[in-house]
Amino acid sequence: xxxxxxxxxxxxxxxxxxxxxxxxxxxxxxxxxxxxxxxxxxxxxxxxxxxxxxxxxxxxxxxxxxxxxxxxxxxxxxxxxxxxxxxxxxxxxxxxxxxxxxxxxxxxxxxxxxxxxxxxxxxxxxxxxxxxxxxxxxxxxxxxxxxxxxxxxxxxxxxxxxxxxxxxxxxxxxxxxxxxxxxxxxxxxxxxxxxxxxxxxxxxxxxxxxxxxxxxxxxxxxxxxxxxxxxxxxxxxxxxxxxxxxxxxxxxxxxxxxxxxxxxxxxxxxxxxxxxxxxxxxxxxxxxxxxxxxxxxxxxxxxxxxxxxxxxxxxxxxxxxxxxxxxxxxxxxxxxxxxxxxxxxxxxxxxxxxxxxxxxxxxxx
Amino acid sequence: xxxxxxxxxxxxxxxxxxxxxxxxxxxxxxxxxxxxxxxxxxxxxxxxxxxxxxxxxxxxxxxxxxxxxxxxxxxxxxxxxxxxxxxxxxxxxxxxxxxxxxxxxxxxxxxxxxxxxxxxxxxxxxxxxxxxxxxxxxxxxxxxxxxxxxxxxxxxxxxxxxxxxxxxxxxxxxxxxxxxxxxxxxxxxxxxxxxxxxxxxxxxxxxxxxxxxxxxxxxxxxxxxxxxxxxxxxxxxxxxxxxxxxxxxxxxxxxxxxxxxxxxxxxxxxxxxxxxxxxxxxxxxxxxxxxxxxxxxxxxxxxxxxxxxxxxxxxxxxxxxxxxxxxxxxxxxxxxxxxxxxxxxxxxxxxxxxxxxxxxxxxxxxxxxxxxxxxxxxxxxxxxxxxxxxxxxxxxxxxxxxxxxxxxxxxxxxxxxxxxxxxxxxxxxxxxxxxxxxxxxxxxxxxxxxxxxxxxxxxxxxxxxxxxxxxxxxxxxxxxxxxxxxxxxxxxxxxxxxxxxxxxxxxxxxxxxxxxxxxxxxxxxxxxx
Numbered sequence: 079x080x081x082x083x084x085x086x087x088x089x090x091x092x093x094x095x096x097x098x099x100x101x102x103x104x105x106x107x108x109x110x111x112x113x114x115x116x117x118x119x120x121x122x123x124x125x126x127x128x129x130x131x132x133x134x135x136x137x138x139x140x141x142x143x144x145x146x147x148x149x150x151x152x153x154x155x156x157x158x159x160x161x162x163x164x165x166x167x168x169x170x171x172x173x174x175x176x177x178x179x180x181x182x183x184x185x186x187x188x189x190x191x192x193x194x195x196x197x198x199x200x201x202x203x204x205x206x207x208x209x210x211x212x213x214x215x216x217x218x219x220x221x222x223x224x225x226x227x228x229x230x231x232x233x234x235x236x237x238x239x240x241x242x243x244x245x246x247x248x249x250x251x252x253x254x255x256x257x258x259x260x261x262x263x264x265x266x267x268x269x270x271x272x273x274x275x276x277x278x279x280x281x282x283x284x285x286x287x288x289x290x291x292x293x294x295x296x297x298x299x300x301x302x303x304x305x306x307x308x309x310x311x312x313x314x315x316x317x318x319x320x321x322x323x324x325x326x327x328x329x330x331x332x333x334x335x336x337x338x339x340x341x342x343x344x345x346x347x348x349x350x351x352x353x354x355x356x357x358x359x360x361x362x363x364x365x366x367x368x369x370x371x372x373x374x375x376x377x378x379x380x381x382x383x384x385x386x387x388x389x390x391x392x393x394x395x396x397x398x399x400x401x402x403x404x405x406x407x408x409x410x411x412x413x414x415x416x417x418x419x420x421x422x423x424x425x426x427x428x429x430x431x432x433x434x435x436x437x438x439x440x441x442x443x
Numbered sequence: 444x445x446x447x448x449x450x451x452x453x454x455x456x457x458x459x460x461x462x463x464x465x466x467x468x469x470x471x472x473x474x475x476x477x478x479x480x481x482x483x484x485x486x487x488x489x490x491x492x493x494x495x496x497x498x499x500x501x502x503x504x505x506x507x508x509x510x511x512x513x514x515x516x517x518x519x520x521x522x523x524x525x526x527x528x529x530x531x532x533x534x535x536x537x538x539x540x541x542x543x544x545x546x547x548x549x550x551x552x553x554x555x556x557x558x559x560x561x562x563x564x565x566x567x568x569x570x571x572x573x574x575x576x577x578x579x580x581x582x583x584x585x586x587x588x589x590x591x592x593x594x595x596x597x598x599x600x601x602x603x604x605x606x607x608x609x610x611x612x613x614x615x616x617x618x619x620x621x622x623x624x625x626x627x628x629x630x631x632x633x634x635x636x637x638x639x640x641x642x643x644x645x646x647x648x649x650x651x652x653x654x655x656x657x658x659x660x661x662x663x664x665x666x667x668x669x670x671x672x673x674x675x676x677x678x679x680x681x682x683x684x685x686x687x688x689x690x691x692x693x694x695x696x697x698x699x700x701x702x703x704x705x706x707x708x709x710x711x712x713x714x715x716x717x718x719x720x721x722x723x724x725x726x727x728x729x730x731x732x733x734x735x736x737x738x739x740x741x742x743x744x745x746x747x748x749x750x751x752x753x754x755x756x757x758x759x760x761x762x763x764x765x766x767x768x769x770x771x772x773x774x775x776x777x778x779x780x781x782x783x784x785x786x787x788x789x790x791x792x793x794x795x796x797x798x799x800x801x802x803x804x805x806x807x808x809x810x811x812x813x814x815x816x817x818x819x820x821x822x823x824x825x826x827x828x829x830x831x832x833x834x835x836x837x838x839x840x841x842x843x844x845x846x847x848x849x850x851x852x853x854x855x856x857x858x859x860x861x862x863x864x865x866x867x868x869x870x871x872x873x874x875x876x877x878x879x880x881x882x883x884x885x886x887x888x889x890x891x892x893x894x895x896x897x898x899x900x901x902x903x904x905x906x907x908x909x910x911x912x913x914x915x916x917x918x919x920x921x922x923x924x925x926x927x928x929x930x931x932x933x934x935x936x937x938x939x940x941x942x943x944x945x946x947x948x949x950x951x952x953x954x955x956x957x958x959x960x961x962x963x964x965x966x967x968x969x970x971x972x
Contacts, residue, residue: 242517243518244532246532363531364527366523366524374456375456406521409518412513413514
């Protein structure tokens with residue numbers, strides 16, 4: 079399987095010409111919604127498709143957005159290494175943030191979404207009309223990934239995982255102070271601290287912001303593998319030790335262990351006898367969810383925008399048309415319509431089925 | 444409020460009873476007396492009168508949050524708790540407050556009956572001084588429904604650790620009709636036993652579910668009775684006091700005027716544990732008949748005539764003012780029968796008959812006939828057992844009938860609330876009726892978290908239509924539903940209603956073509972009504 083990142087874009091243009099004869103650029107919308115995913119008729123490509131297609135533009139490497147089986151991939155330079163790590167040998171090209179690529183009759187560019195390193199919003203311009211697909215995003219800078227940049231557009235397709243007014247995040251420095259305090263208190267009492275965090279994104283965000291002077295930091299294999307990829311592309315993270323079979327509460331007293339949420343309350347976690355377990359997620363804002371997980375502590379830390387963030391981001395695009403997807407879509411659409419937007423819902427299959435993707439349904443194995 | 448909120452957070456974050464009891468005991472030692480008293484009151488289901496109703500709270504919260512009311516109403520079912528929804532939507536507070544719990548409650552009580560503008564101003568001000576977790580509790584003080592993950596039993600244990608008084612004594616002291624306004628710490632907890640015990644009931648003895656009676660050993664050491672399907676009650680006559688308590692420690696004397704003649708007929712100093720049933724003159728009526736009376740503060744003459752109440756007595760707890768609870772059941776039973784036999788005829792009370800049996804197999808055959816007797820199954824009690832406080836494993840067992848079951852298919856799924864806010868957990872099921880599928884029941888419990896997760900993913904991928912929070916799905920997933928009873932219901936499309944439906948199993952092995960039919964349910968209804 080050859081790496082085609084050296085291909086010229088003309089090659090792509092040629093491949094989609096037959097399709098572009100069928101489309102009527104004057105009347106077709108810039109993007110349409112199909113059972114394979116979001117499609118650009120003018121460019122002949124899909125964005126984050128969930129069924130195999132010829133050409134897939136990918137916003138970020140979480141498994142519900144970057145799926146296997148597509149013929150060709152296009153993503154940001156910073157997103158591609160994790161995609162290769164997860165999907166194996168794929169035919170992929172990369173673009174830098176802000177660079178414009180002509181594909182068929184569409185101009186395409188990637189812009190920071192602030193969700194995780196390399197995560198992008200995708201801007202598609204056809205005949206002067208601009209649509210933007212947000213992918214997953216958060217508006218608060220996290221000290222790790224490229225901060226979210228609003229992109230002016232006519233139509234904005236926005237996620238709304240936390241699109242209800244009950245989701246209002248506490249600023250990251252306060253949440254990280256809570257994490258440090260919890261870890262320090264556990265370490266002082268001789269307990270291990272196990273913190274559940276998604277292995278791509280949330281784990282590294284915590285690593286980049288936690289106080290590494292409190293004690294040793296151990297990682298679950300899934301987290302460490304992702305750390306290796308991200309360090310390889312130049313990201314700076316504090317030292318971590320893979321918690322292999324020989325590592326226990328005795329070998330690393332007072333450690334912070336970062337593990338995927340599915341590892342909490344399992345035999346894997348059980349070797350850290352007497353550990354305090356916590357989970358970092360936007361869902362921890364709700365007492366009911368916290369209690370269902372049976373955790374002593376929840377930290378409200380999300381890589382998705384909260385209520386204020388969603389509203390701010392949508393306003394900042396200047397878009398008049400907004401399509402919402404993935405989350406409390408019906409309520410959020412009505413709210414946007416009340417605010418004067420031409421608002422619709424897009425059904426997608428972004429759902430986080432691996433327990434790896436961020437802040438969605440939890441998988442209890 | 445800060446100390447109380449800290450206590451709540453500690454209790455909320457652990458499932459270990461030792462940690463809970465230690466935290467509560469520390470609170471009972473250290474908190475101001477008025478706060479302690481209110482904490483006991485709240486944990487035993489007592490709360491101040493409402494300073495605002497739910498509609499007012501929603502309206503004011505939406506206003507303070509700068510969102511339309513409809514949006515608040517949409518968020519509420521997702522969070523699943525009004526107090527928490529309000530705490531989460533409000534903007535961050537601009538101030539702080541170190542007022543203690545009792546002072547906050549005092550300020551709420553002072554608002555009762557005030558003009559809406561005054562109450563609104565006061566509550567908005569309070570919200571603006573309280574952190575999110577304190578707001579949640581403040582709202583709970585107004586709306587009631589305090590659950591702190593602490594049973595009354597655990598609270599009593601903590602109180603016992605903090606005060607040195609025996610648990611049984613404390614449990615007894617805390618029952619009845621007191622509020623922090625009518626008593627104080629000394630009178631409630633510390634004083635010598637007040638002369639007027641009055642209407643105070645004893646804590647109910649509870650039974651544990653029985654799987655295999657053979658494990659109980661020698662049949663001669665046990666007494667069996669029907670497990671009636673009514674309302675467990677404790678009837679008290681002490682001097683001029685006549686009281687009827689439900690198992691939830693609710694005083695229900697006035698709901699059952701049928702029992703008024705017993706106020707004089709029972710000997711002074713009598714306490715009886717029994718089951719309140721609707722009665723046809725000789726035997727119980729189905730629970731549905733009694734249910735019509737439950738919840739009505741004033742029972743009409745018509746209802747009284749249609750479903751007269753009757754007490755089938757299980758146990759005698761006090762006789763001639765003497766506490767009999769430490770005597771063996773056999774002795775209490777003999778005294779109960781003597782006492783009831785001595786009463787004049789025609790009163791709405793009688794003994795719940797003891798069922799003789801030679802061996803466990805014979806008893807199992809008797810149990811199989813329970814539905815015909817309008818009973819849920821059997822109670823099996825050790826003849827030598829005292830009347831325990833609460834649930835004490837080993838002496839009292841409930842041996843219920845196996846539930847009815849039906850295989851059916853899921854038609855609709857709805858997301859849950861609270862603990863299950865991001866999962867589809869509430870399902871509507873249908874049975875076959877010729878070519879059609881007829882929805883006939885809902886159920887939302889009985890599956891594991893892993894199963895709910897899997898079904899949630901399936902529902903998301905297979906949604907055919909959305910109606911608000913409800914999704915229509917293809918009729919593909921088959922479930923076995925268990926239920927306790929069935930009755931005709933003109934209000935339901937299927938014409939039937941089930942009692943206590945829940946999911947027994949996800950039948951992945953069963954195709955939709957093999958689910959049960961409406962006819963089979965109607966046949967069941969015909970046999971059991």
